[in-house]
Amino acid sequence: MKTQSHLLSLSWAAALSVSLLAVQPAAAFTVFDPSNFVQNTLTAVRTLEQINNQINQLQNEARMLTNQARNLAGLDFNVVNRLRSTLATTERLITEAQGLAYDVQNLDREFARLYPEEYAATVSGDQMYQDAQERWKYTRDGLHAAMRMQAQVSENLTQDESALADLVSQSQSAEGALQATQATNQLLALQAKQSIQTQQLQITQERAAALELARHAAATERAREVRRRFLGDGTPYTPHPVHFYGN
Structure with a gap:
């Protein structure tokens, strides 16, 4: 009797599992693509580098304009x-x-x-x-x-x-x-x-x-x-x- 009860429990558990698998949507499964992840990471790195370069360029241009303004400033003194x-x-x-x-x-x-x-x-x-x-x-x-x-x-x-x-x-x-x-x-x-x-x-x-x-x-x-x-x-x-x- 005890053995039959155990087998019956296993059967119910298996059936429940199949039932759960049958009702779970396919979108719930996550698929990891290593090559795509690496590619996305490299793209993000390159984008960040471009942004940093643009920031540095703008800073250099700002310094250049400041220096030009200083060099072109007239001397407010005349003898x-x-x-x-x-x-x-x-x-x-x-x-x-x-x-x-x-x-x-x-x-x-x-x-x-x-x-x-x-x-x-x-x-x-x-x-x-x-x-x-x-x-x-x-x-x-x-x-x-x-x-x-x-x-x-x-x-x-x-x-x-x-x-x-x-x-x-x-x-x-x-x-x-x-x-x-x-x-x-x-x-x-x-x-x-x-x-x-x-x-x-x-x-x-x-x-x-x-x-x-x-x-x-x-x-x-x-x-x-x-x-x-x-x-x-x-x-x-x-x-x-x-x-x-x-x-």
Whole structure:
């Protein structure tokens, strides 16, 4: 009896199992495909790499644009007007200089009149004296102009030192290529301005020296002409005794 009951239980269990299998839908079974899984994983990895590359590219482009903006940023600092101002001051001193004109045409005419190679016989002694006075005045004015230029250049040095310090500071703190280039150009402008100023100073100094040399040359010619007129062109004066009161 016990054996039959056991066999009957097994039969019922088998029948129940078959019944359950018969009613379970086919979709409930999961089928794993290793090759498809690997392929999907590789595709996901490649997609992620592409996204990372695109992100890196966008970041590089953003940095490039930032650098370009920095390099193209202008320098908000300019000393050119300061340089022009000091240079205009020295130019004004030359314009105000008295005496012989600085332009060639007028200078040649005045020089021929005041510093002749030789005096004509028609020139009076009074005229020669007046010319000598005018030459002395021109020499004095030339020396005065040279000394004024020296004083002005000395004052300009303080402003140039200040401009130089500012430009060096701007150059060292430049954020981009354009700012560095602009600061360098202004440093070159300062150097050019100082070179022009040095030439102006040299012109006035050498002019004063030239006026003095010309005055000496003219004085020598005047002395020669005065001596010639005193001695005359005829028979030289011969001393002879003079008798007074019939003696």
